[in-house]
Amino acid sequence: MKFDTVILGAGAAGLMCAAHAGGRTLLIDHARKPGEKIRISGGGRCNFTNLYTEPENFLSTNPHFAKSALARYSQWDFIALVERHKIAWHEKSLGQLFCDGKSTQIVAMLVDEAHRAGADIWLQTTIREAAHCGAGFALTVEREGVTQRIEANNLVLATGGKSIPKMGATGLAYDIAQQFGLSLTETRPALVPFTFPEGRFAALSGVSLPVRVVSARTSFEEALLFTHRGLSGPAILQISSYWREGEAISVDLASGLDLFARLRAQRQRAGRRTLKTVLGQAMPTRLVDHLSADLNLDARLADQSDKALQSLCDALSNWRLTPSGTEGYRTAEVTLGGIDTDGLSSATMEAKTCPGLFAIGEAVDVTGWLGGYNFQWAWASGHAAGQAI
Numbered sequence: 394m395k396f397d398t399v400i401l402g403a404g405a406a407g408l409m410c411a412a413h414a415g416g417r418t419l420l421i422d423h424a425r426k427p428g429e430k431i432r433i434s435g436g437g438r439c440n441f442t443n444l445y446t447e448p449e450n451f452l453s454t455n456p457h458f459a460k461s462a463l464a465r466y467s468q469w470d471f472i473a474l475v476e477r478h479k480i481a482w483h484e485k486s487l488g489q490l491f492c493d494g495k496s497t498q499i500v501a502m503l504v505d506e507a508h509r510a511g512a513d514i515w516l517q518t519t520i521r522e523a524a525h526c527g528a529g530f531a532l533t534v535e536r537e538g539v540t541q542r543i544e545a546n547n548l549v550l551a552t553g554g555k556s557i558p559k560m561g562a563t564g565l566a567y568d569i570a571q572q573f574g575l576s577l578t579e580t581r582p583a584l585v586p587f588t589f590p591e592g593r594f595a596a597l598s599g600v601s602l603p604v605r606v607v608s609a610r611t612s613f614e615e616a617l618l619f620t621h622r623g624l625s626g627p628a629i630l631q632i633s634s635y636w637r638e639g640e641a642i643s644v645d646l647a648s649g650l651d652l653f654a655r656l657r658a659q660r661q662r663a664g665r666r667t668l669k670t671v672l673g674q675a676m677p678t679r680l681v682d683h684l685s686a687d688l689n690l691d692a693r694l695a696d697q698s699d700k701a702l703q704s705l706c707d708a709l710s711n712w713r714l715t716p717s718g719t720e721g722y723r724t725a726e727v728t729l730g731g732i733d734t735d736g737l738s739s740a741t742m743e744a745k746t747c748p749g750l751f752a753i754g755e756a757v758d759v760t761g762w763l764g765g766y767n768f769q770w771a772w773a774s775g776h777a778a779g780q781a782i
């Protein structure tokens with residue numbers, strides 16, 4: 394069987410690419426349904442883009458690589474597509490756009506767009522082998538127990554990253570990219586919770602508060618969530634993409650609170666109260682209890698000098714922690730790193746040294762922040778390759 398284009402992976406990027414590719418297109422996926430990560434994303438409502446998408450919201454060895462594709466298919470283009478399909482949406486916070494209904498509406502929209510462009514979708518199909526064949530590519534696949542050979546002028550790698558292997562994530566795109574001479578950058582789990590020694594925060598599990606979290610490279614102001622295993626929540630997921638083993642992070646537990654002024658005012662008004670009582674009015678009480686012994690919070694406010702109050706505020710705004718690790722690919726939302734952008738055209742996503750081979754989406758060394766940026770990269774890179782085909 395011969396196709397103009399075969400796209401490996403019917404996820405976010407692959408479906409978008411199929412919707413824009415001309416000619417005879419085949420999408421191949423080993424899953425039972427297309428776009429499974431879209432379906433489970435955003436708590437079932439899919440945070441499909443971000444109003445404030447900028448190249449600065451992406452990590453890559455080459456920070457300029459994503460600019461061209463993001464500029465040519467922006468958040469506004471995707472919003473227009475969503476509106477054409479009459480999918481209702483809302484902004485939750487920080488520019489994050491979600492469906493009012495279910496994320497399966499986005500999957501259905503993309504499948505519809507791919508079908509309208511004339512693409513076929515083969516699901517539950519195993520990719521056994523990929524090879525050069527003349528100026529194009531030959532694939533050996535297994536479908537419904539039958540081994541088939543497929544030929545294509547263009548081959549698009551869109552099988553995503555390694556995160557959540559339980560959902561069928563594999564390193565196939567990396568393997569085929571390497572086979573055709575592309576190199577990889579180091580891959581690691583990103584947007585992932587931190588782990589700490591057993592029981593360290595068990596008593597705080599479920600406590601959430603707004604924080605500013607700072608690493609050696611950057612900082613984020615969002616919510617932090619204590620879990621049985623360690624720390625999670627948007628602020629932690631964001632910083633995890635920048636964190637490296639052994640590094641400490643600093644958490645400002647009093648983010649947005651003018652704690653020093655508050656403590657001084659309370660010392661004036663209610664000096665007999667303990668620090669614990671007063672702090673418990675501004676911060677989660679379970680957290681204050683947890684910190685109490687270390688910071689001597691049973692002491693009375695009236696007994697605290699300005700200097701002592703200031704050093705308490707400093708300790709709360711620079712709570713230093715060294716995670717033992719992360720939860721890994723088991724729960725990571727994305728994979729950092731991947732197919733080296735050095736080998737790809739930023740305008741078309743085509744391999745510079747292997748004409749007809751394209752790589753898009755999460756498989757490429759472009760990783761977005763939390764908040765709809767990863768889907769926007771999938772749409773933009775899928776569109777760039779589709780337009781070029």
Ligand code: FDA
Pocket residue numbers: 401402403404405406407421422423424427428429430431433434435436439440441442518519520551552553554556557560561562563564565725726727753754755756764765766767768769771
């Ligand atoms: P994607 O993973 O979407 O698709 C890859 C496809 O390839 C899959 O269909 C898979 O079955 C197939 N495949 C893999 N290996 C194969 C093989 N060997 N053979 C055949 N097929 C194979 N992002 C965001 O912007 N907003 C959000 O709300 C969320 N939420 C979210 C929640 C959770 C729990 C996760 C895990 C991730 C997110 N993300 C997110 C990230 C987002 O889902 C991700 O970045 C994109 O889906 C990447 O799109 P791709 O098309 O590159 O890969």
